[in-house]
Amino acid sequence: xxxxxxxxxxxxxxxxxxxxxxxxxxxxxxxxxxxxxxxxxxxxxxxxxxxxxxxxxxxxxxxxxxxxxxxxxxxxxxxxxxxxxxxxxxxxxxxxxxxxxxxxxxxxxxxxxxxxxxxxxxxxxxxxxxxxxxxxxxxxxxxxxxxxxxxxxxxxxxxxxxxxxxxxxxxxxxxxxxxxxxxxxxxxxxxxxxxxxxxxxxxxxxxxxxxxxxxxxxxxxxxxxxxxxxxxxxxxxxxxxxxxxxxxxxxxxxxxxxxxxxxxxxxxxxxxxxxxxxxxxxxxxxxxxxxxxxxxxxxxxxxxxxxxxxxxxxxxx
Numbered sequence: 001x002x003x004x005x006x007x008x009x010x011x012x013x014x015x016x017x018x019x020x021x022x023x024x025x026x027x028x029x030x031x032x033x034x035x036x037x038x039x040x041x042x043x044x045x046x047x048x049x050x051x052x053x054x055x056x057x058x059x060x061x062x063x064x065x066x067x068x069x070x071x072x073x074x075x076x077x078x079x080x081x082x083x084x085x086x087x088x089x090x091x092x093x094x095x096x097x098x099x100x101x102x103x104x105x106x107x108x109x110x111x112x113x114x115x116x117x118x119x120x121x122x123x124x125x126x127x128x129x130x131x132x133x134x135x136x137x138x139x140x141x142x143x144x145x146x147x148x149x150x151x152x153x154x155x156x157x158x159x160x161x162x163x164x165x166x167x168x169x170x171x172x173x174x175x176x177x178x179x180x181x182x183x184x185x186x187x188x189x190x191x192x193x194x195x196x197x198x199x200x201x202x203x204x205x206x207x208x209x210x211x212x213x214x215x216x217x218x219x220x221x222x223x224x225x226x227x228x229x230x231x232x233x234x235x236x237x238x239x240x241x242x243x244x245x246x247x248x249x250x251x252x253x254x255x256x257x258x259x260x261x262x263x264x265x266x267x268x269x270x271x272x273x274x275x276x277x278x279x280x281x282x283x284x285x286x287x288x289x290x291x292x293x294x295x296x297x298x299x300x301x302x303x304x305x306x307x308x309x310x311x312x313x314x315x316x317x
Contacts, residue, residue, distance in 0.1 A: 047307025081110025
């Protein structure tokens with residue numbers, strides 16, 4: 001796996017490596033939403049990606065970058081959902097075992113998805129300490145290779161392929177907005193923009209109730225994610241030593257979004273575009289809802305990061 005910050009060539013090679021496994025997801029636009037917000041919005045629909053989220057890109061690149069000895073012992077990770085499912089599917093496609101540590105509080109839809117792809121799940125308490133301690137024991141017991149959800153350069157290079165596809169199809173974007181959690185997607189996105197469309201500005205969308213990335217950018221050092229409170233279950237992780245420096249250098253800013261705006265955005269996407277997204281994806285449109293004047297007249301790419309919504313617990317019910 002990569003041992004350095006991904007270069008332009010690393011992202012190109014990652015795309016070549018995974019393109020036979022991933023879906024080349026569509027980019028949609030809505031005349032209704034463009035009219036409402038008075039700008040041109042391009043939605044990159046990673047909710048249609050295999051395993052239901054962009055995470056499959058990074059997981060594939062990491063799995064395909066392992067050596068044969070590592071393949072035999074399988075892979076292991078900790079995740080609240082989307083990375084777990086993505087890694088399990090990537091491992092399944094290569095006939096490998098996948099060992100996943102998940103918090104007991106993870107959404108049922110994400111537990112079910114990981115199980116359906118053959119993950120061997122160990123549940124833990126909903127704390128970073130419990131995740132890491134449980135995973136450490138799993139790795140000792142199995143010898144599996146640890147594939148971190150985001151603090152991994154091969155993961156970052158894989159996630160960067162999403163933005164590369166956007167920038168190949170849609171030119172002259174003023175902004176590209178991606179959700180930010182642990183930073184794998186936003187750091188990869190920012191690198192693709194740096195290499196392939198340097199005039200575009202990168203914005204991270206983060207819940208106000210889980211604003212550690214926003215605070216980290218303000219303070220110049222990684223700030224802890226303590227007791228996050230947000231409807232966006234996939235955006236509660238903390239930046240890492242690999243993702244944060246990339247974000248510091250290449251991301252224009254982090255904008256925090258209230259959950260009420262995220263819920264409004266989610267419902268608008270469902271009703272106006274007839275596609276299913278989860279809150280962690282809808283937050284990108286929530287950024288425009290809360291900053292309509294700022295984005296007026298602009299060309300904006302939004303990454304809809306996933307569609308693994310719990311249909312039994314929709315936030316407007």
